[in-house]
Amino acid sequence: MPEQTIGLVVHATGGAGVLHQLTGVIARHQGDIASVEILDNTPDTARTYFEVTLPGDATALIEELRGHPIVRAVEPVKTLQKIYGKRIIIMGGGAQVGQVAIGAVSEADRHNIRGEHISVDTIPLVGEQKLADAVRAVARLPRAKALVLAGSLMGGEIETAVREVRAQGLLVISLNMAGSVPEAADLVVTDPVQAGVMAVMAVAETAKFTIERLKRRIF
Amino acid sequence: MPEQTIGLVVHATGGAGVLHQLTGVIARHQGDIASVEILDNTPDTARTYFEVTLPGDATALIEELRGHPIVRAVEPVKTLQKIYGKRIIIMGGGAQVGQVAIGAVSEADRHNIRGEHISVDTIPLVGEQKLADAVRAVARLPRAKALVLAGSLMGGEIETAVREVRAQGLLVISLNMAGSVPEAADLVVTDPVQAGVMAVMAVAETAKFTIERLKRRIF
DSSP states (O other): OOOEEEEEEEEEEOSTTHHHHHHHHHHHTTOEEEEEEEEEEOSSEEEEEEEEEESSOSHHHHHHHHHSTTEEEEEEEOOHHHHHOEEEEEEEOHHHHHHHHHHHHHHHHHHHHTTOOEEEEEEEOOSHHHHHHHHHHHTTSTTEEEEEEESSBOOTHHHHHHHHHHHTTOEEEEESOBSSHHHHSSEEESSHHHHHHHHHHHHOTTSOOOGGGOSOSBO | OOOEEEEEEEEEEOSTTHHHHHHHHHHHTTOEEEEEEEEEEOSSEEEEEEEEEESSOSHHHHHHHHHSTTEEEEEEEOOHHHHHOEEEEEEEOHHHHHHHHHHHHHHHHHHHHTTOOEEEEEEEOOSHHHHHHHHHHHTTSTTEEEEEEESSBOOTHHHHHHHHHHHTTOEEEEESOBSSHHHHSSEEESSHHHHHHHHHHHHOTTSOOOGGGOSOSBO
């Protein structure tokens, strides 16, 4: 049987070490955990979502989980990867973030209709340190593929953070703006709507667009 | 010492049972795991992000993790809760999702400037089953507080999914549209920009707006 990735929501009694016990069962079945979310974590109830890749059928794993003393129920669900797919992250000033989102959402719509799974996530933020923290944190967001920096002035610590996340493999697009962030980005785009569209095109399998093959970096 | 919540990125050697071993160390220190993200999971490298609430100082936990045979490095980081905060999720047709996002991002900007942490996440999607799956999956997204359904026609299985996630405590706002989804929502709003603004106002601590105190449900 080929390997398969399944989604499971496990309802258990709350308390210390729940995750340790559940992951122990999964490890015994050679399950490779691709994603975890703690959904509820109260003294009474622990609800955890797992995305697990298994070498074969999931029946034995689900049965052992169901028989575990702390487990109340196990619910197979569709995986988040399948539903929300790749994520484009847009951050910066509210006015510009909104315009980039318009472009990105419209373009993602066109690709999702053809079978892609792209979502567009935004956070309006102000301040060098807050933005630098948020840029660095993108590397800790599951399924994030590209970051668009939308503002009028960004530099200093934000530039450093951009170079760090690019080194970790994230694609960074910057609006054409004051400050040193555009210099540090993969691509600089003047029109915010186009910046959103290009970010989606760059990560969509359904698009014919490769950043590496562009003859210029500034639009 | 009062309890504290810390963020840790643990770099370890890859392989089966990494999460089981790391959570074992955290459990021994009475760490309550609020969030986990699998950042890398290859045969060579496992990079995992933990948000852990501890009864006291984190030094002993970090030291034991650093001394563990599979651990290469432990990096304390700011928590995602602190950076990205509450999430508003917008889904449906591209044209309308973009307009709701404009309203939500502008309003989130105003609250984030005053110390709130609200991000706005979107996914353009078409089709009853895909939308119903995505609505149900919102209950498995960390930090999701409100859902806005933006489209022209939604009903059937999507309505059922809306009732399910509302029962789990999620606030659901629907655009005024054809189909049975508006009947199932907490709030129905005709203008997409206003729908986005109201979603943010409803979850912001910095706003004076309480859904329960509204005299009508349709705007």
